[in-house]
């Protein structure tokens with residue numbers, strides 16, 4: 001074998017040596033350079049290696065106790081690989097664990113060390129709790145509860161990884177939210193019949209209210225919830241009888257369903273969990289599944305892909321999107337908070353072809369905004385690009401089409417649920433800062449000295465679509481910005497101002 005003649009190089013794109021990871025599912029993206037290296041003696045004969053091997057070892061003080069995880073992953077024609085590691089499953093995760101990653105391909109190898117830290121200890125306060133909502137007098141088989149809770153646990157950890165990846169890409173490091181614990185069953189006062197009669201906004205209102213007043217969860221204002229309604233019901237027979245398989249008709253025959261986020265709650269129906277994986281190993285297979293959805297039995301929400309993989313992508317993308325609203329994000333034309341959330345699959349799959357799915361009509365959000373702050377010039381402004389097919393192609397190639405636009409990334413990076421807290425009293429007093437709008441001078445002002453302005457968005461009242469945004473950057477010779485004069489264009493009918501400070505305070509002005 002001429003294997004040793006190969007000259008490959010393994011490159012990891014999204015992980016640095018020594019990087020600190022606060023989330024349990026890790027996506028590792030990279031390339032093999034010269035993956036099909038021709039052997040010199042015979043140019044028609046090429047290296048036939050097709051798999052990359054990762055060995056993951058825990059560097060423990062008890063040298064022999066640590067187990068080794070080994071994973072094989074295919075490489076694409078151009079040498080790309082994407083690996084999902086479940087750190088939570090394969091190593092015993094104490095608060096802090098040093099992990100050694102050993103990649104090998106053919107005759108080449110590459111090493112990395114990372115530090116897993118359960119959660120930033122200073123960021124323990126602000127968390128996200130997954131819930132599985134059952135109705136009063138509803139008997140859900142124990143096994144189904146278990147299975148669905150496991151799916152919710154796994155996929156919320158995946159969403160946590162997605163946020164970390166996206167913010168790292170945007171230049172803010174691996175900031176993400178912290179999960180409070182395993183999915184818990186929450187019993188509602190509503191009966192299934194009552195749930196089936198309500199629309200998603202009423203369901204959101206009702207469950208948000210019940211959670212606020214519950215003895216278990218109501219006390220803690222630093223918890224947000226991601227909840228799934230267990231009794232979502234699909235009448236496939238009626239859809240089949242009507243012969244109308246449009247999404248609108250499917251939605252009409254889906255009762256007790258929601259995909260709505262805002263304030264402290266992101267609410268979903270459980271009907272689409274059929275397409276979700278229960279183990280980390282199954283994630284990439286599920287995204288790639290071309291199995292067709294039988295619409296007489298199961299509902300479809302895949303932006304007309306009508307496959308299990310499409311349903312998984314669209315409904316998981318919706319979770320990323322709706323959770324985004326609970327973190328005060330508005331809508332954008334493209335990206336996760338706009339037309340791009342169907343494409344979450346592309347983050348995990350290789351050799352993505354361009355998909356041209358229909359654009360969505362941006363829906364309403366359940367609003368609830370907190371906040372405060374202020375500034376002065378020096379801003380960048382978003383100019384919307386045109387939505388041509390070519391743009392779309394380019395976008396999908398370069399960024400998997402699944403990304404947070406800059407303004408969204410800035411909000412997340414400064415959000416209380418994402419920030420690294422120094423635990424100082426400043427943080428706690430933050431609520432006292434006064435962010436005001438001065439109508440006479442047409443400016444937003446942060447009155448306190450400690451809360452410089454960070455971002456100002458002009459959002460539509462109807463659907464929270466961001467029309468303009470201004471990022472305030474203090475330069476070397478410029479002090480932090482506390483007063484921001486609104487440009488003329490910012491005064492739009494039927495719009496409101498969303499203001500964010502560098503310290504993570506937010507405030508909404510309906511009148512400005």
Ligand SMILES: [Zn+2]
Pocket residue numbers: 003006007008037047048049106107
């Ligand atoms: Zn080789």
Ligand SMILES: [Zn+2]
Pocket residue numbers: 321322325331363364365
């Ligand atoms: Zn939305």
